Amino acid sequence: xxxxxxLKLNRGLVFMSDTRTNAGVDNISVFRKMFHWxxxxxxxxxxxxxxNLATTQAVVSLLNERALPAxxxxxxxxxxxxxxxxxxxxxxxxxxxxxxxxxxxxxxxxEAFSATIIVGGQVRGGDQRLFLVYPEGNFVEASADxxxxxxxxxxxxxxxLVRAYDPDMSFEDAVKLLMLSFDSTIKANLxxxxxxxxxxxxxxxxxxxxxxxxxxxxxxxxxxxxGWSEALKDAFQRMPPYSLT
Amino acid sequence: xxxxxxLKLNRGLVFMSDTRTNAGVDNISVFRKMFHWxxxxxxxxxxxxxxNLATTQAVVSLLNERALPAxxxxxxxxxxxxxxxxxxxxxxxxxxxxxxxxxxxxxxxxEAFSATIIVGGQVRGGDQRLFLVYPEGNFVEASADxxxxxxxxxxxxxxxLVRAYDPDMSFEDAVKLLMLSFDSTIKANLxxxxxxxxxxxxxxxxxxxxxxxxxxxxxxxxxxxxGWSEALKDAFQRMPPYSLT
Numbered sequence: 001x002x003x004x005x006x007l008k009l010n011r012g013l014v015f016m017s018d019t020r021t022n023a024g025v026d027n028i029s030v031f032r033k034m035f036h037w038x039x040x041x042x043x044x045x046x047x048x049x050x051x052n053l054a055t056t057q058a059v060v061s062l063l064n065e066r067a068l069p070a071x072x073x074x075x076x077x078x079x080x081x082x083x084x085x086x087x088x089x090x091x092x093x094x095x096x097x098x099x100x101x102x103x104x105x106x107x108x109x110x111e112a113f114s115a116t117i118i119v120g121g122q123v124r125g126g127d128q129r130l131f132l133v134y135p136e137g138n139f140v141e142a143s144a145d146x147x148x149x150x151x152x153x154x155x156x157x158x159x160x161l162v163r164a165y166d167p168d169m170s171f172e173d174a175v176k177l178l179m180l181s182f183d184s185t186i187k188a189n190l191x192x193x194x195x196x197x198x199x200x201x202x203x204x205x206x207x208x209x210x211x212x213x214x215x216x217x218x219x220x221x222x223x224x225x226x227g228w229s230e231a232l233k234d235a236f237q238r239m240p241p242y243s244l245t
Numbered sequence: 246x247x248x249x250x251x252l253k254l255n256r257g258l259v260f261m262s263d264t265r266t267n268a269g270v271d272n273i274s275v276f277r278k279m280f281h282w283x284x285x286x287x288x289x290x291x292x293x294x295x296x297n298l299a300t301t302q303a304v305v306s307l308l309n310e311r312a313l314p315a316x317x318x319x320x321x322x323x324x325x326x327x328x329x330x331x332x333x334x335x336x337x338x339x340x341x342x343x344x345x346x347x348x349x350x351x352x353x354x355x356e357a358f359s360a361t362i363i364v365g366g367q368v369r370g371g372d373q374r375l376f377l378v379y380p381e382g383n384f385v386e387a388s389a390d391x392x393x394x395x396x397x398x399x400x401x402x403x404x405x406l407v408r409a410y411d412p413d414m415s416f417e418d419a420v421k422l423l424m425l426s427f428d429s430t431i432k433a434n435l436x437x438x439x440x441x442x443x444x445x446x447x448x449x450x451x452x453x454x455x456x457x458x459x460x461x462x463x464x465x466x467x468x469x470x471x472g473w474s475e476a477l478k479d480a481f482q483r484m485p486p487y488s489l490t
Contacts, residue, residue: 155400159429163474164481172486179487184404200489210489220487227484229408235476236409239469241417242424244445244455 001191002033002152004048005178006118008130008142010167012209013120013201016178017048018152018186020193034197035060037067037078040207043123045078045087046199050152051115051135058098059115063091084121084129088139091119096137116151121201128203156188157181171200171210176224179214183225194221246436247278247397249293250423251363253375253387255412257454258365258446261423262293263397263431265438279442280305282312282323285452288368290323290332291444295397296360296380303343304360308336329366329374333384336364341382361396366446373448401433402426416445416455421469424459428470439466 004017017033031053037045047063049056066077081087095117102113120130120142130142132149142149147167150158161181169177175198185192196214214221249262262278276298282290292308294301311322326332340362347358365375365387375387377394387394392412395403406426414422420443430437441459459466 156404158433159401163477175487176484188403231480232408235480239421239472242420
């Protein structure tokens with residue numbers, strides 16, 4: 001499985017993904033699920049994938065080939081798309097194309113080759129935008145009402161996001177929030193694991209922002225994880241007990 | 246969907262279930278998912294169901310018919326089974342029987358008629374025991390390593406259970422913990438909703454314990470829910486922010 005979150009803040013976009021892939025529980029590997037395309041001063045695009053690894057790798061490879069310098073690449077390219085909306089359309093078309101190709105070749109329904117993608121960023125002339133792209137190639141956009149998207153193993157980490165997200169929060173707090181959401185997931189589900197990839201896109205920066213890989217044993221992550229367990233237990237103790245009388 | 250939790254404490258068993266059933270999001274009803282059988286001084290059995298409502302109601306009806314006074318009922322009966330293990334076997338057999346019957350009559354795989362059951366309690370001569378019964382009719386028992394079972398929409402409410410469960414906790418704290426687990430689920434997922442049913446079985450009591458229905462607008466639940474949101478936000482603020490430098 002996988003867990004990825006894309007968060008839309010007033011100050012920018014925050015992306016976090018895990019790196020664990022598994023075919024069963026005994027075939028676990030580390031694969032990158034976060035990808036970047038940048039033309040400094042003009043655009044920054046970040047993409048995260050969940051689902052069939054062969055499908056998502058093929059999608060990223062195709063997008064990559066098509067993002068080469070103009071003389072080497074075929075069209076259409078996410079580096080030339082005039083807006084983030086068009087970028088999302090290209091990503092959706094590429095995803096649908098790969099899934100249809102795989103299922104046609106295998107005579108199976110698309111289910112087995114399915115994947116979901118979060119793509120966000122900014123193209124000069126437009127605002128920062130964040131999209132969730134479905135296997136069918138269509139997509140929805142984050143808004144004030146739905147300011148974040150999760151893909152993969154989304155349920156364990158949702159309660160804390162729902163409660164602590166604030167569009168005005170700092171990047172530092174947003175990373176903390178995402179780490180807590182990932183920690184809740186990792187503690188409950190074997191198929192999601194460290195290291196985590198992080199990207200902070202600053203609104204109107206038109207270039208990639210801070211990128212980090214948070215490795216197993218990262219001191220901040222460890223402190224946060226154990227501190228949060230303690231804080232939850234404390235908070236739990238401070239809540240009034242149910243009265244049986 | 247559904248959410249039910251059975252918790253094994255040193256002092257007894259705690260059962261909580263929601264009551265929402267839905268066929269799609271526009272056909273929502275309230276149905277009891279928690280059932281009791283008691284022979285005071287001799288046994289107390291509590292059962293909670295998740296899955297196809299027709300299946301689970303048929304299972305409970307059959308168990309009920311077979312639990313009538315000896316002269317009126319057919320055998321085998323969960324009121325006569327000599328141990329909780331045998332009770333779990335009977336529940337499993339009944340569940341499998343209904344699912345097979347439904348799928349045979351409909352020429353479909355059992356998937357559509359599937360259901361899962363938590364059953365627990367105590368029969369004189371044995372310890373209190375808690376089982377998770379699968380649609381196939383087999384089952385597993387709660388132990389010190391796995392002291393609780395969840396069925397239905399289990400993921401949202403798992404992180405808090407994992408972190409705050411303690412086998413020595415009081416019933417009052419256990420109810421608080423379960424309410425928080427349910428609240429996390431209800432806040433994140435439409436298909437689980439109040440009212441909640443609660444049963445506290447006191448170990449070696451051999452009779453039903455406190456039973457409550459927690460209705461929409463229950464003052465304690467409301468206080469707990471809003472207090473917990475505040476406590477989480479406070480705890481979140483007190484955690485150190487991630488350093489970007």
